[in-house]
Amino acid sequence: xxxxxxxxxxxxxxxxxxxxxxxxxxxxxxxxxxxxxxxxxxxxxxxxxxxxxxxxxxxxxxxxxxxxxxxxxxxxxxxxxxxxxxxxxxxxxxxxxxxxxxxxxxxxxxxxxxxxxxx
Numbered sequence: 001x002x003x004x005x006x007x008x009x010x011x012x013x014x015x016x017x018x019x020x021x022x023x024x025x026x027x028x029x030x031x032x033x034x035x036x037x038x039x040x041x042x043x044x045x046x047x048x049x050x051x052x053x054x055x056x057x058x059x060x061x062x063x064x065x066x067x068x069x070x071x072x073x074x075x076x077x078x079x080x081x082x083x084x085x086x087x088x089x090x091x092x093x094x095x096x097x098x099x100x101x102x103x104x105x106x107x108x109x110x111x112x113x114x115x116x117x118x119x
Contacts, residue, residue, distance in 0.1 A: 025052055 041051050058066035079087065097103070104112065113119065 037051075038048055041048060046054075055066070082090070
């Protein structure tokens with residue numbers, strides 16, 4: 001969708017992309033992040049300049065950042081959100097804990113869950 005919107009903007013221009021005036025954009029980015037991102041862009045056949053042009057075009061087109069910003073959930077909050085492997089791993093951790101005689105009172109469990117899930 002991003003490329004389609006940028007193509008629409010470019011095709012709508014009377015001058016064309018090559019004759020448009022350009023301005024440099026400078027940003028300080030973590031080296032590893034830059035390398036990882038450029039590797040992905042290269043596989044997609046997109047230059048970093050084109051990616052920035054697409055980002056800016058989307059900002060103008062949508063009048064917003066074209067990102068879904070949210071905090072990641074550290075762990076599933078219900079068993080229905082877990083895969084079979086995740087359930088098995090959690091059960092195995094519980095069994096190992098019991099075998100090592102590490103047990104918790106209900107109050108300790110409540111405190112651990114409250115801390116982990118900010119409740």
